[in-house]
Amino acid sequence: MTGYAADADDVGDLPMLRKPFAQAALFDKVREVLEGAPPVFAAP
Amino acid sequence: MTARGAADGRLQDPQYADLVAGLNCIVWEADARSFQMTFVSEAAERMLGYAPAQWLQQDFWESKLHPEDRHRVVASCRESAAALRTNTLEYRMIAGDGRVVWLRDHVTVVGEHGEPRTLRGIVVDITDERRAHEERAEHIHFLEVKDRVNRAIQSNQDLDAMMREVLDVVLVAFAADRAWLGQPCDPDGGRWICEMERTRPEYPGAGARGEPVPIAGDVRDLFLAVCRAEVPVAFGRGAPQPVPGFLADGYQVQAVLAMTVRPHEAPPYMFGLHQCSHDRCWTPAEVRLFEAVGHRLSDALSLLHLHRRLRDSEARFRVLVDHATDAIFLHAADGTVIDANRQGCVSLGLPRETLIGMSPHDFDAGPSVQTTPGCVTDRLNAGETITLDTLHRRADGSTFPVEVRIRPFYENGKRYSVSMARDTTERRRLEQQFLQAQKMEAVGRLAGGLAHDFNNLLTVVNGCSELIVARLAAGDASRPLAQEILHAGERAAQLTRQLLAFSRRQVLHPGVVDLDRCLADLGGLLRRLLGEHIELRLDGCCSGGSARVDPVQFEQAIVNLAVNARDAMPDGGALTISTRMVTVGSGASAALGGLLPGRYVVVAVQDGGVGMDAGTRARIFEPFFSTKPAGKGTGLGLAMVYGFVRQSGGHVEVHSEPGCGAVFELYLPETDGEVQLPRPQGHAARTARGTETVLLVEDDLAVRSLTRTLLAEQGYRVLEAHDGEDGLRVARRHTGPIDLLITDLVMPHLGGWRRCWRASGRSCACC
Numbered sequence: 001m002t003g004y005a006a007d008a009d010d011v012g013d014l015p016m017l018r019k020p021f022a023q024a025a026l027f028d029k030v031r032e033v034l035e036g037a038p039p040v041f042a043a044p
Numbered sequence: 045m046t047a048r049g050a051a052d053g054r055l056q057d058p059q060y061a062d063l064v065a066g067l068n069c070i071v072w073e074a075d076a077r078s079f080q081m082t083f084v085s086e087a088a089e090r091m092l093g094y095a096p097a098q099w100l101q102q103d104f105w106e107s108k109l110h111p112e113d114r115h116r117v118v119a120s121c122r123e124s125a126a127a128l129r130t131n132t133l134e135y136r137m138i139a140g141d142g143r144v145v146w147l148r149d150h151v152t153v154v155g156e157h158g159e160p161r162t163l164r165g166i167v168v169d170i171t172d173e174r175r176a177h178e179e180r181a182e183h184i185h186f187l188e189v190k191d192r193v194n195r196a197i198q199s200n201q202d203l204d205a206m207m208r209e210v211l212d213v214v215l216v217a218f219a220a221d222r223a224w225l226g227q228p229c230d231p232d233g234g235r236w237i238c239e240m241e242r243t244r245p246e247y248p249g250a251g252a253r254g255e256p257v258p259i260a261g262d263v264r265d266l267f268l269a270v271c272r273a274e275v276p277v278a279f280g281r282g283a284p285q286p287v288p289g290f291l292a293d294g295y296q297v298q299a300v301l302a303m304t305v306r307p308h309e310a311p312p313y314m315f316g317l318h319q320c321s322h323d324r325c326w327t328p329a330e331v332r333l334f335e336a337v338g339h340r341l342s343d344a345l346s347l348l349h350l351h352r353r354l355r356d357s358e359a360r361f362r363v364l365v366d367h368a369t370d371a372i373f374l375h376a377a378d379g380t381v382i383d384a385n386r387q388g389c390v391s392l393g394l395p396r397e398t399l400i401g402m403s404p405h406d407f408d409a410g411p412s413v414q415t416t417p418g419c420v421t422d423r424l425n426a427g428e429t430i431t432l433d434t435l436h437r438r439a440d441g442s443t444f445p446v447e448v449r450i451r452p453f454y455e456n457g458k459r460y461s462v463s464m465a466r467d468t469t470e471r472r473r474l475e476q477q478f479l480q481a482q483k484m485e486a487v488g489r490l491a492g493g494l495a496h497d498f499n500n501l502l503t504v505v506n507g508c509s510e511l512i513v514a515r516l517a518a519g520d521a522s523r524p525l526a527q528e529i530l531h532a533g534e535r536a537a538q539l540t541r542q543l544l545a546f547s548r549r550q551v552l553h554p555g556v557v558d559l560d561r562c563l564a565d566l567g568g569l570l571r572r573l574l575g576e577h578i579e580l581r582l583d584g585c586c587s588g589g590s591a592r593v594d595p596v597q598f599e600q601a602i603v604n605l606a607v608n609a610r611d612a613m614p615d616g617g618a619l620t621i622s623t624r625m626v627t628v629g630s631g632a633s634a635a636l637g638g639l640l641p642g643r644y645v646v647v648a649v650q651d652g653g654v655g656m657d658a659g660t661r662a663r664i665f666e667p668f669f670s671t672k673p674a675g676k677g678t679g680l681g682l683a684m685v686y687g688f689v690r691q692s693g694g695h696v697e698v699h700s701e702p703g704c705g706a707v708f709e710l711y712l713p714e715t716d717g718e719v720q721l722p723r724p725q726g727h728a729a730r731t732a733r734g735t736e737t738v739l740l741v742e743d744d745l746a747v748r749s750l751t752r753t754l755l756a757e758q759g760y761r762v763l764e765a766h767d768g769e770d771g772l773r774v775a776r777r778h779t780g781p782i783d784l785l786i787t788d789l790v791m792p793h794l795g796g797w798r799r800c801w802r803a804s805g806r807s808c809a810c811c
Contacts, residue, residue, distance in 0.1 A: 020503035020537050
């Protein structure tokens with residue numbers, strides 16, 4: 001199991017989507033995360 | 045040559061005179077009134093060294109009598125003469141060379157007209173006879189005293205009693221005024237304590253006065269002399285050393301006889317006699333007897349000290365053995381118990397007297413021992429040490445498991461064995477607990493792995509079902525079928541969530557939760573769940589404690605326990621939920637599933653339902669184990685509770701008996717952090733669209749494909765990667781910004797991504 005992240009310590013406060021997720025949950029979560037936060041990777 | 049006074053004419057006869065002169069005894073004649081010798085035979089000179097002419101001098105005979113005998117002998121002679129009675133006397137005379145000669149004098153009285161006229165006597169030398177007699181008497185006295193001392197020693201096992209009785213014998217045998225024994229026998233000892241003393245009443249000594257004797261000055265000289273000598277040392281008249289002034293002045297001592305008594309492996313004693321009543325000169329015979337008594341005393345003291353050490357040693361070993369936590373039994377060769385320690389008696393509930401003499405078969409209830417009794421004996425006879433697991437039966441008939449280790453040993457050619465029995469009840473309980481934990485862990489890993497894979501499948505099944513339902517017209521005949529697929533998928537998803545919780549692979553969102561408030565908030569939901577026939581009591585939720593747990597999972601755990609309680613009380617009852625704070629010490633840790641020592645909030649959920657037996661209690665946390673009728677329960681509710689609490693660093697205790705309800709106690713680690721309010725829900729509209737670039741990292745192709753489709757349909761630009769490393773490559777190749785990362789958590793090669801998603805607020809994890 002090396003290389004797997006599977007416990008709470010690894011995740012911390014990261015926004016979570018539990019599988020299996022419904023479409024609405026996916027879209028809600030995407031918008032929630034995008035609002036106000038900087039991009040993961042800025043354009044070079 | 046003969047002396048001749050007014051003697052018998054027969055002595056003038058030469059032949060008769062030669063006969064008298066040749067006798068080995070003194071023949072004499074004297075005046076009965078004045079004791080003036082008138083004739084003494086020549087033997088007088090041979091025997092005593094005085095010429096016959098000297099004997100004829102006035103008062104010569106009386107002057108040569110031993111001073112101690114003179115008065116007695118003269119008086120006796122006068123008395124017998126007056127009574128005209130023959131007399132035989134024994135007395136001593138001082139010879140010409142100073143010797144003391146013992147004589148036996150047979151005296152006859154010749155009278156005339158009733159009056160004594162002449163005394164005639166025959167004297168023989170009895171010195172050798174007297175010496176032999178005295179030596180024999182002295183020897184008898186020696187033996188008698190030694191016998192009395194021996195009897196005093198042999199009749200006493202107690203040191204003080206023995207010393208007292210021996211000193212009593214010595215005091216009488218020596219006609220002394222004090223006999224004593226004390227320590228230390230050391231000139232540098234500082235002061236001497238008289239440990240035992242027997243005295244004549246008029247001469248109490250240091251022991252009677254209860255005062256130590258300072259070893260200083262001439263008393264120290266006495267100690268030096270006695271300690272250096274191997275034989276008794278006398279002080280006083282006729283001895284080289286005088287009585288120390290301290291003793292003479294303070295204790296009226298006029299003569300001392302003392303010696304060192306040296307018991308083996310014990311400090312030496314000073315043993316002695318005091319004569320206070322008169323100035324005594326100790327005879328060689330007395331000194332020899334005193335020395336013999338001292339040596340016998342030394343042997344006796346050695347033996348008593350040895351006994352005392354043995355007794356002390358045995359007492360120490362008894363303490364050691366009696367304080368052992370294992371039961372220890374000593375067996376004869378045939379197995380009969382010949383001794384047992386305290387724990388042996390306690391564990392079997394039998395007094396030692398009862399236990400001694402019992403056979404091991406009387407209390408060993410183990411099947412193998414009962415069926416093959418000879419086997420153990422044979423192996424012990426072969427010198428083998430045996431370890432066996434068996435059962436011991438108490439006096440009340442109950443049994444308990446023990447591990448017995450039996451070791452044979454030999455003493456005086458006889459075979460014995462010692463067995464040590466350890467109660468393994470607690471160890472077995474812990475072993476069962478450990479095995480149960482191992483089993484749960486194994487089942488959990490399996491269930492967790494399955495649940496993860498099922499979630500991926502269900503994501504596709506449910507996602508596609510949603511798409512199908514959305515794309516079918518409201519009146520389409522296929523639409524209800526697609527909706528059924530979707531509902532079944534959602535129920536399956538609920539099951540997998542429970543499985544993940546049990547396997548402790550559920551991704552938690554722990555926060556600091558005020559458990560009392562959380563339970564109060566949950567009250568409304570629980571009351572609806574329990575129904576009107578069950579009363580919910582939350583009054584005891586007042587611990588004031590907070591724990592770091594996932595609030596959603598905590599609520600789910602409480603709901604699961606409440607549902608179980610409801611099903612256990614079909615005829616109604618009460619469900620009580622309470623909280624309290626406890627501190628778990630290191631000693632209690634093992635009994636609480638290995639909880640780390642510290643403070644815990646305990647949430648107790650108690651019902652008055654049907655309760656559980658031991659077999660059910662042992663399995664209730666196993667996934668898919670259920671006592672409910674088929675179709676009523678999944679068997680995952682308590683598994684989820686167990687998994688969630690363990691994953692949160694806690695422990696679940698269950699107390700239940702059939703007919704007595706059940707109490708589930710959730711131990712959750714207390715935290716003093718600030719209570720976090722629930723995270724606000726997202727505000728995005730269901731139909732909200734976007735144009736941002738999303739990097740989707742997912743190793744399951746079907747899930748990735750579905751997610752990409754859904755996001756793309758909403759207007760997002762989606763970059764795909766099948767694992768962490770691939771995701772990094774895609775990100776490096778992409779020239780524009782990446783606004784959002786969506787990643788599966790349970791996936792290979794994710795190491796580098798952890799830093800990314802922690803550094804950015806625009807990451808979203810799936811699991």
